[in-house]
Amino acid sequence: MTLLEIRIHGRGGQGAVTSTQVLAIAAFKDGKYSQAFPNFGVERTGAPVESYVRIDDKQINLRQHVYDPDYVIVLDSSLIDTVDVTKGLGKNGVIIVNTDKSPKELKKLSGFKVHAINITKIALEVIGKPFVNIASLGAFSSLSKQVSLKALDKAIDELFIARGKATAAELNKKAAKAVYEAAK
Amino acid sequence: MTKKVIEASHAIAIGARLCRPAVIPMYPITPQTHVVEQLAEFINNGEMDCAMLDVESEHSAASAVIGIVAAGSRAFTATSSQGLALMYEVLPIISGMRLPAVMAVANRALSAPISIWNDHSDAVSARDQGWIQLWVESSQEALDAVIQGYRISEDKDVFMPLMVCFDGFTLSHLFEPVDVPLQPAVDKFLPKFKPLYKLDVRKPMTFGPIGFPNSFMHFKKQQQEAMLNSISVIKKVNREFKKAFGRAYGDGLLDLYKMQGADYAVIGMGTLCGTARVAIDRLRKKGKRVGLIRVRSLRPFPEKELQSAVKNLKAAAVIDRHISLGQEGPLFTDVRNAIYCNDISINSYIAGLGGRDITVNHFEKVFNDLEKGKQRGEWLF
Numbered sequence: 001m002t003l004l005e006i007r008i009h010g011r012g013g014q015g016a017v018t019s020t021q022v023l024a025i026a027a028f029k030d031g032k033y034s035q036a037f038p039n040f041g042v043e044r045t046g047a048p049v050e051s052y053v054r055i056d057d058k059q060i061n062l063r064q065h066v067y068d069p070d071y072v073i074v075l076d077s078s079l080i081d082t083v084d085v086t087k088g089l090g091k092n093g094v095i096i097v098n099t100d101k102s103p104k105e106l107k108k109l110s111g112f113k114v115h116a117i118n119i120t121k122i123a124l125e126v127i128g129k130p131f132v133n134i135a136s137l138g139a140f141s142s143l144s145k146q147v148s149l150k151a152l153d154k155a156i157d158e159l160f161i162a163r164g165k166a167t168a169a170e171l172n173k174k175a176a177k178a179v180y181e182a183a184k
Numbered sequence: 185m186t187k188k189v190i191e192a193s194h195a196i197a198i199g200a201r202l203c204r205p206a207v208i209p210m211y212p213i214t215p216q217t218h219v220v221e222q223l224a225e226f227i228n229n230g231e232m233d234c235a236m237l238d239v240e241s242e243h244s245a246a247s248a249v250i251g252i253v254a255a256g257s258r259a260f261t262a263t264s265s266q267g268l269a270l271m272y273e274v275l276p277i278i279s280g281m282r283l284p285a286v287m288a289v290a291n292r293a294l295s296a297p298i299s300i301w302n303d304h305s306d307a308v309s310a311r312d313q314g315w316i317q318l319w320v321e322s323s324q325e326a327l328d329a330v331i332q333g334y335r336i337s338e339d340k341d342v343f344m345p346l347m348v349c350f351d352g353f354t355l356s357h358l359f360e361p362v363d364v365p366l367q368p369a370v371d372k373f374l375p376k377f378k379p380l381y382k383l384d385v386r387k388p389m390t391f392g393p394i395g396f397p398n399s400f401m402h403f404k405k406q407q408q409e410a411m412l413n414s415i416s417v418i419k420k421v422n423r424e425f426k427k428a429f430g431r432a433y434g435d436g437l438l439d440l441y442k443m444q445g446a447d448y449a450v451i452g453m454g455t456l457c458g459t460a461r462v463a464i465d466r467l468r469k470k471g472k473r474v475g476l477i478r479v480r481s482l483r484p485f486p487e488k489e490l491q492s493a494v495k496n497l498k499a500a501a502v503i504d505r506h507i508s509l510g511q512e513g514p515l516f517t518d519v520r521n522a523i524y525c526n527d528i529s530i531n532s533y534i535a536g537l538g539g540r541d542i543t544v545n546h547f548e549k550v551f552n553d554l555e556k557g558k559q560r561g562e563w564l565f
Contacts, residue, residue, distance in 0.1 A: 024359050025189045034189060035360045040215075040301055040353035040539060061458040063354055064543040158188075 001032075004146055005066045006053040008136075009085050010075035013045045015133030018159070019073075020051040023137055026147045026155035027055040035060045048083050055146060071144060074098060075119075075132050080108050096139045096183075098132050115143060119179055126175040134172040138179030149180050187363045192323035192355045193218030195362045196262065196288045196348070199330030201232045202370040203286070206257035209237040209248035213267040214300045215352035216290040220262065242267040246274035249345075253283040254391045256382030258334065260285070264352055265292035268306045272313075278345045279314025279407065281392045284337035284377070285345045286330055287315075291454070291505075292352040293538040301539020302352040304453065304505040308482065308514050314407055316346040316414055317482040319453040323362045325433055326350045328425065331365070332436075334374055335421045341413040343380070349482075351455045353539065365429055373428045411484045418481055437486035438493055439478040442468060446475030448554040449494065451519055452503040453479050456535070456542045460503075463547030474551050479515065487522040499529040499554040501561060505536045516561075529554075531561035540565065 006023065010016030017038045024036035032055050039050040052066040068088040077099035079085060086095065086109060095112050098119040106114055117139050119132040126135075134156060141147050153173050160169035190198075196219050200208070208227075212220045226232040239245045245261050252259040263271060268289055278285060289307045293299035307317060316336060320326045329348045337346040350356060381389060395403055415437065422436030433439050439457075442464050443449065450460050457478040467474045477493050477500070479486070494500055502520075504513025511517065516532035523530070533550060536542040546564045553561075 021189075021191075021359050028187075028189045028361055033361060035358060036189075037354075037358040040357065060360065061461040062544070063358075063455040063458040065541050067543075 001057050003060070003062070004055040004071070005069045006055070006071040006073065006140070007066055007069040008051050008053075008073045008075065009079050009083060010049050010051075010133065011079070012043050012047045012049050014049070014075050015131070016049045016075055017051045019133035019137055020053045022134055022152070022155045022159055023053045023140070023147065024055075025158055026137070026151040027053070029151040029154045030148055032057055033060050039065070048079055069093065071096070071140060073136050073140060075136060077101065077106070080106060085109075086112055094143060096136065096143065098136060115139065115183060117179060117182055122178045122182060123175050126178050127171045131172070131175070135175035135179045138176035139183035141176075142180045142183040149177060152176055187361055189359050190323065190362050191218060191357060191359050192326050192350060193290070193357070194222050195323040195327040196330060196350065197222035197226065198364055199327040200260045200286075200288075201226050202365060202367060203260070203331055203334050203374055204258065205234055205260040207235045207237055207248070207252045208260050209239050209245040209252070210261060211239055211242045211245045211263070211267065213242070213264045215292060215356045216262045216264040216267070216288070218356065219288060219290070242270040243274060246271040246278065249285050249287075250274070250278055250281065250283060253278075253285050253379070254281070254383050256377070256379045256384075258377045260287070262288040262290065264290045265294055265306045268310060269294060272310065275310055275313040275315060277392065280403065282343040282407070282410070283345060284334070284343055286333040286337060286348060287345065288326075288330065288348045288350065290352040290356040291349055299538040300352075302354045302505070303537045303539070304349070305537075307347055307349045308506045311483050311514070314344055314411070315483065316342075316344055316411070316418075317349055318346065319349045319480055319482060320355070321439075321455055321457050321478065323355065323358065323360050324431070326355065327362060327364070328429070328431060328433070331370055331374060332421050332425055334377075336414060336417050338377055339414070339417045339421075340380065342410050342417050344407070344410050344414065349454070354455045363431075369428060373425070415484050415486065418484075433480055434478070435489060437481040437484075438489050439480050440493055441476040441478070443475035443477065443493060445473055446496070447473040447498045448551055449475045449477050449497055449500045450503055450547060450550055451477045451479060451500055451515070452505075453482065453515065454505065456503055456505065459542055459544055460547050463544045463551070466544065467548065467551055472551065472555070482515070482518075485518050485522065490519065490522045491526055494523050494526050494528055497528050499531070499557075501531045501533055501550045501554055503533045503535050503542070503550070503564075507534050507537070529557070529559065531558065533561040533564050535564040
């Protein structure tokens with residue numbers, strides 16, 4: 001494979017950084033090399049946040065920011081109006097948006113491969129709270145085939161159980177699977 | 185060994201845990217904070233038999249290191265930027281009293297303007313204070329350098345403190361795969377700390393007394409000898425680390441990449457070298473004869489090793505992530521001084537200050553400059 005770069009847009013408090021960490025752990029569990037890092041800002045609740053993942057089948061030495069992502073995940077569709085979420089995204093780039101709108105209604109994203117999924121709705125059904133960060137990775141797994149759902153489950157366990165959140169791990173795994181199915 | 189995707193700050197904390205320090209005096213500062221948090225977690229969970237000393241400032245953290253090591257125990261601490269600046273008064277006291285210790289520095293720009301982001305101004309500014317400085321490129325190396333660091337620092341021919349310098353945010357907040365050594369292997373590699381002298385009520389002794397003009401210079405000369413001794417100790421520890429854990433970082437002092445047959449090279453420290461490797465891979469595919477010299481040990485400075493590394497080059501460029509205001513990039517000064525007798529052209533570039541990204545494109549530009557025979561470097565924005 002060639003180097004794959006993923007950018008996740010969220011708002012401070014939504015867990016975009018945690019989701020990139022889970023994705024990097026999952027890719028590694030699938031036998032790949034991976035890297036995750038946030039856009040090094042001063043975190044404030046509600047402010048736009050970006051976090052990145054690199055996945056490759058060889059060791060990743062690159063330490064520069066992600067400029068040309070292959071995939072973009074937008075955890076909050078209101079960001080589309082304030083942040084250039086397609087910046088650097090090539091014509092084959094894929095964008096996954098958590099929204100209740102249809103791709104056609106997301107006019108700013110026209111010209112890109114847009115997958116509009118109501119991840120918030122699924123999270124509310126499965127978790128009972130609008131926690132979309134980990135759930136959104138289900139869509140990435142389903143659409144990209146670059147990381148398996150099984151590896152995602154293992155990564156969620158590893159990160160959440162280490163933080164003493166076993167119940168949250170179970171709920172997030174269920175939500176990721178539901179989003180995986182919805183994105184098919 | 186178990187391989188896991190973890191944050192470099194976590195890797196540093198694991199490295200410290202594996203070395204079994206008795207006391208950790210700590211004061212948190214961005215971007216070093218995750219190191220402190222992780223160590224506190226280890227101690228709280230009973231995974232580490234160690235006392236955390238919650239001090240009121242970095243000056244106190246460094247001062248506590250003096251007491252801990254003088255009493256015969258192993259100490260660890262970590263800081264960044266203004267925190268290191270606040271420790272400044274104590275840095276030469278620790279080294280002057282020949283107290284071995286390891287401190288991790290998550291490198292961050294010095295204010296003003298306020299910046300929480302990476303450059304090398306904090307630790308490079310402290311290079312003359314008798315601390316060995318190992319500059320690392322990856323999370324794996326960050327962990328490994330802590331373990332190597334105690335072996336080097338506590339070697340009887342050295343007995344000087346050591347800083348493990350790792351780029352703030354760019355590395356400290358980066359998750360990547362890390363091989364975590366097992367405790368028995370580290371215990372075998374790193375014996376218990378055996379101080380030559382220690383504070384003991386049964387055998388009272390004074391540490392750090394006044395050095396009158398008739399003795400002071402002798403102390404400094406001994407310190408210089410110890411620093412020069414550390415050159416071969418760093419190499420030896422790097423070799424033995426490879427035997428024990430299967431990993432080495434160049435010769436311990438310099439880490440060379442694709443220097444075989446290279447006409448042009450970039451010289452730098454820290455994570456920018458990872459990005460340089462990618463640029464070099466791309467240029468090599470186009471037939472360009474380019475390579476990298478990563479300076480791992482800034483103090484002691486590997487003069488002879490550098491002279492030998494550059495001997496077949498036509499030109500080299502030093503990338504400094506710091507500027508000695510009123511002079512030039514300090515790494516450039518050191519490199520030019522070391523290779524004064526080598527007949528090669530050398531340019532100085534200032535880059536990556538206060539978190540400014542250093543990219544593959546920057547390195548392609550630098551190599552292009554060298555190939556075209558450009559005689560002057562510049563600031564890379």
